[in-house]
Amino acid sequence: MDMLPVDDMLPVDNPTQPYWLSEPHPLARFRSSDTVVDETDIAIIGTGMAGVSTAYHILKQCKSATPPSITLLDARDACSGATGRNGGHVKTILASIKKWYETHGADGAAAIVAWVAAQCRGLKKVVEEESLDCEFLVRRSYDVLYDPNQAEELKKWLHDRRKEGVEWLDELQWLEGPHLDRIVGAKGAVAAVGGPAVSLWPYKLVMGLLSRVVDKGARLYTNTAVHAIHRQSDTVELSTSRGVLRAKKVIYATNGYTAGLLPQYRGVIVPFLGQNSRLVPNELTLRRCPNLAATLNLHHRADSVDYLNPRPDGSITHGGGTRNYRRDASDRNARWFNTVDDSKLISNAVAADFERIDRERLYGWEDSQARVDSIWTGVMGLTPDGIPHVGRVPGSQNEWLLAGFNGGGMVFIFTMTQGLADMVLNGTQLEQTAIPVLFKTTEERLKQQCDGAQ
Numbered sequence: 001m002d003m004l005p006v007d008d009m010l011p012v013d014n015p016t017q018p019y020w021l022s023e024p025h026p027l028a029r030f031r032s033s034d035t036v037v038d039e040t041d042i043a044i045i046g047t048g049m050a051g052v053s054t055a056y057h058i059l060k061q062c063k064s065a066t067p068p069s070i071t072l073l074d075a076r077d078a079c080s081g082a083t084g085r086n087g088g089h090v091k092t093i094l095a096s097i098k099k100w101y102e103t104h105g106a107d108g109a110a111a112i113v114a115w116v117a118a119q120c121r122g123l124k125k126v127v128e129e130e131s132l133d134c135e136f137l138v139r140r141s142y143d144v145l146y147d148p149n150q151a152e153e154l155k156k157w158l159h160d161r162r163k164e165g166v167e168w169l170d171e172l173q174w175l176e177g178p179h180l181d182r183i184v185g186a187k188g189a190v191a192a193v194g195g196p197a198v199s200l201w202p203y204k205l206v207m208g209l210l211s212r213v214v215d216k217g218a219r220l221y222t223n224t225a226v227h228a229i230h231r232q233s234d235t236v237e238l239s240t241s242r243g244v245l246r247a248k249k250v251i252y253a254t255n256g257y258t259a260g261l262l263p264q265y266r267g268v269i270v271p272f273l274g275q276n277s278r279l280v281p282n283e284l285t286l287r288r289c290p291n292l293a294a295t296l297n298l299h300h301r302a303d304s305v306d307y308l309n310p311r312p313d314g315s316i317t318h319g320g321g322t323r324n325y326r327r328d329a330s331d332r333n334a335r336w337f338n339t340v341d342d343s344k345l346i347s348n349a350v351a352a353d354f355e356r357i358d359r360e361r362l363y364g365w366e367d368s369q370a371r372v373d374s375i376w377t378g379v380m381g382l383t384p385d386g387i388p389h390v391g392r393v394p395g396s397q398n399e400w401l402l403a404g405f406n407g408g409g410m411v412f413i414f415t416m417t418q419g420l421a422d423m424v425l426n427g428t429q430l431e432q433t434a435i436p437v438l439f440k441t442t443e444e445r446l447k448q449q450c451d452g453a454q
Helices: 049-059 093-129 148-163 180-184 202-215 254-259 281-290 348-360 411-428
Strands: 038-047 070-073 137-145 174-175 189-198 217-219 228-233 237-240 243-252 270-280 295-301 304-310 316-319 369-381 389-392 399-403
Touching: 038 237, 038 399, 049 070, 049 316, 049 399, 049 411, 070 243, 093 148, 093 189, 093 202, 093 411, 137 148, 137 180, 148 189, 174 180, 180 189, 180 295, 180 399, 202 237, 217 295, 228 243, 243 295, 243 411, 270 348, 304 348, 316 348, 348 369, 389 411, 399 411
Parallel strands: 038 070, 038 243, 070 217, 137 295, 243 399
Antiparallel strands: 137 189, 174 189, 228 237, 237 243, 270 316, 270 369, 295 304, 304 316, 389 399
16 A cells, blocks of 8 residues: 655754754764665664664674664654653652542553663663763652642552552652752642652654664654655565665654654544743853752643753753644643644744743842753654553564653653664564553554544
8 A cells, every 4th residue: 555645744844943052962963874775674764862773782682693674764863852851850740640640540650660670770771881871860850830729639549659668659758848948949839749850852862862763774854854655565665765665674763753754643642732942041150050950840730731841051941832823621622632733933922031030030040141052843642541651563574663751851852762673673572571561552542533633
């Protein structure tokens, strides 16, 4: 069966420029040859965390003296999608855990929480093993709660789980009291939840791994879009902007763009935009104030959450700002929902809002003259059940995907690609890997549609 990409679901030209891409890697626009090779054992579409770490693990796990040939394709520069545009930290949010618990039960929530913990360990291990220079830090993170009703609801839920003897919440600490502001580094909160986290420069981690992958023989073709997919008996033919590539196996590491290449995922993995920025204080603040020690999620209300990642240079990555372009959690307006147009900002009001919040809320930033020096949008993938799709594409024998991370790809992807690499390399079933079965992409899950996606 032939499949033509859905144009309104493919990467656009001239995307906004994130700070994370301000130091382009030598492979950012690299192509192994002028035109794509005729054949490859494994084609990987997408060069973010999902695509690159899958290639890395395939080559690392391969025991053969002759590893499979791997070709990575990207419609734009390498790692210029969601991985190069996110907040740069890995953590669990208590409100999300509660939602997982209510949707997937205690066992499902426990599996996801354990998965995130393994992700942090896995990232730390690969950074150390490969000596990746990516500002990687093991640190603490706080969910900073400003809404008394939300705080009371979360406190009761956490207390009830503790009474039940739930151990998988032991890493989280409920905090309140007169010194709360000083503990978390942000003013005015009614309560907070502390937990483990890691932060990093995601683009530098992925490009470091991509260098290893290319050094081991993988081919890379950036700015090489896939225009059509032709499925044959034992191969998949990819028609690209630089020629035709026949692949024995294909991996779609396409997240919010998945429905553009696999239309059966339309409404199942829905693209949506987020807005992120980098804020810089004045020189006086940089000299006088130590960097914030923890990453933060500022819960202004239950449906309005910002994320802050303090960086080693004293600046802050600040994202979120949904209150500037969504009435409430059910608002599915076209400025942010079911769109892949990251060439423009969702709302021009977000920058001023972030500057105000950082000056008012952060200790030591009162007179900082904090300003946005870089602001951008990025495309993510929303699923109806709030969890990713991973595994063999239903009905296919030689196509796999990992996508639909609901804005939390950093908490899911790296360890997931270890299992996916085993599946692609050795024919292993998902159930035989460490990947939670609830992440498996199935015909049944394809029947679910996101609200407002029609």
